[in-house]
Amino acid sequence: MISLKMTSFVAAAAVTLGTLSMPSMAAERVYKLKMAESWTTNFPIFGDAPRNMVRMAEEMSKGRLKITIDSANKHKAPLGVFDMVRAGQYDIGHSASYYWKGKVPNTMYFTTMPFGMTAPEQYGWFYYGDGMKLMEKVYKPFGLLSFPGGNTGVQMGGWFRKEINSLDDLKGLKMRIPGFAGEVLAKLGAKPTNIPPGELYTALERNTIDALEWVGPSLDLRMGFHKIAPYYYTGWHEPATELQFLVNERTWKKLPDDLREILRVSMKLAAYDMYIQSYHESGVNWAKMKSEYPDIQVKTFPTPVLSAMKKANEELLAEAAAKDPLTKEIIDSQQAYMKVARVWTNISDRAYLESLDKIAE
Structure with missing residues (x-):
């Protein structure tokens, strides 16, 4: 379900994005897209993210953008989303970038890395560092665009x-x-x-x-x-496992400017909401695990x-x-960003929690 805060955000975004469209928006063409996900029907949390995105995109576009989702139990290829979206069989995919390492090794760096960044650090790298630019370099040769699609946290x-x-x-x-x-x-x-x-x-x-x-x-x-x-x-x-929305570049280019922006905003908000949902569910289920199991x-x-x-x-x-210049660029960028961001993580989060531990003692 979309929260009240999300609904308010969607309404505000719809007003803002409305300036991008023509007055005759309601009478304009309806774009029907298909999405393939790596998860089975109604799979919790992972499956909630694409459904939240679809609902927001349709609401903000006033029905001009309609996306249907095929789950893994329908398309029968949970680890084939990359190929299906690339071929145009589907316009969008929801999966995880590191599933494609056998096809394109450089894709795996955009999910999470061992001993790497936390979720807030990694989101900083994606949106304010070089993450999105480097991800575009990796996916563009295959006619694909990749966007963050929801984080599980540690x-x-x-x-x-x-x-x-x-x-x-x-x-x-x-x-x-x-x-x-x-x-x-x-x-x-x-x-x-x-x-x-x-x-x-x-x-x-x-x-x-x-x-x-x-x-x-x-x-x-x-x-x-x-x-x-x-x-x-x-x-x-996996300290910051980020799922992904894969978009066929041909589909992306066919969309009007306002619908591209609506899709971008919907994906970004759905991804962040999944991070919040994952954090909440982990806390609730950890308590359940300790008491019931x-x-x-x-x-x-x-x-x-x-x-x-x-x-x-x-x-x-x-x-x-050492084997590939683009690989080196990605690794160097992640490590350099983490070196800077981790100092603040230690001064803020770690120091705060350690201070509480001292009081508790």
Whole structure:
């Protein structure tokens, strides 16, 4: 559901955007677009973001922009959204950029990176740093535009059947973990794989995998992973997981200026609202988990394991940067932005929380 604050924002935006259109707006052409999402029908939070976007776009355009959504259980290709939007089979997609690393390695840097930026830092990089410009460089050769599509915040490190006490416990471990983090674990001897959301529980139940990471308490409890894998580890690999709206560039260019702006505003607001929703649901479900599922064992990876992960991550980043100038530009931009933003994060958020801890003691 769209909140009252969102409704007010939409109404205000509609008035502002109305100056972009002609007086005869209501009589103008209706643009009907199709969207493919990587999630199944009515999937919570992830599926809410594109639906909020669609409702806002239609309202602000006074019905001139109508978008229908096909879920993964209809189009049958949850990890095929990139290709379907590129081919024009769909005008828009909602998915995650790091799913395309096998096709275009540089796409994975725009979801999140191990030991990288937090969500506020990353949003700063996207909108006020070089993030959007670099993302356009990566996607433009494929006739696509990519926009932030909703953030989960810091994700949990995953569900494990067995406790991780040392690096030896990672060797041969079959784990569902996408993106750059999968490469980090592979370097340490694990066997990472990517599996669509709708197949995760079955894969864990049937021992196809030994462990998996999904999101966090906002979504994990309802998936039932705790019934099979009781060890729940805190995160390191996805501190700011940003989903994406993929737009076919031909479709984008066919839209009038005012509808392009309406679509842009709708995507941006829907993305931010998903971040708020994820934060809320994580807090609520964490409390539920602690009270209703006391057998779940919350763990943090041992320091030697985390140190090895960070070292492997740094080595892989250096290797990737050395192979491709655009990769290097993206990595350098992220690291430079984080270096500046993290100082403020430490002075503001970290210092505030540490001050509260001292009072509590």
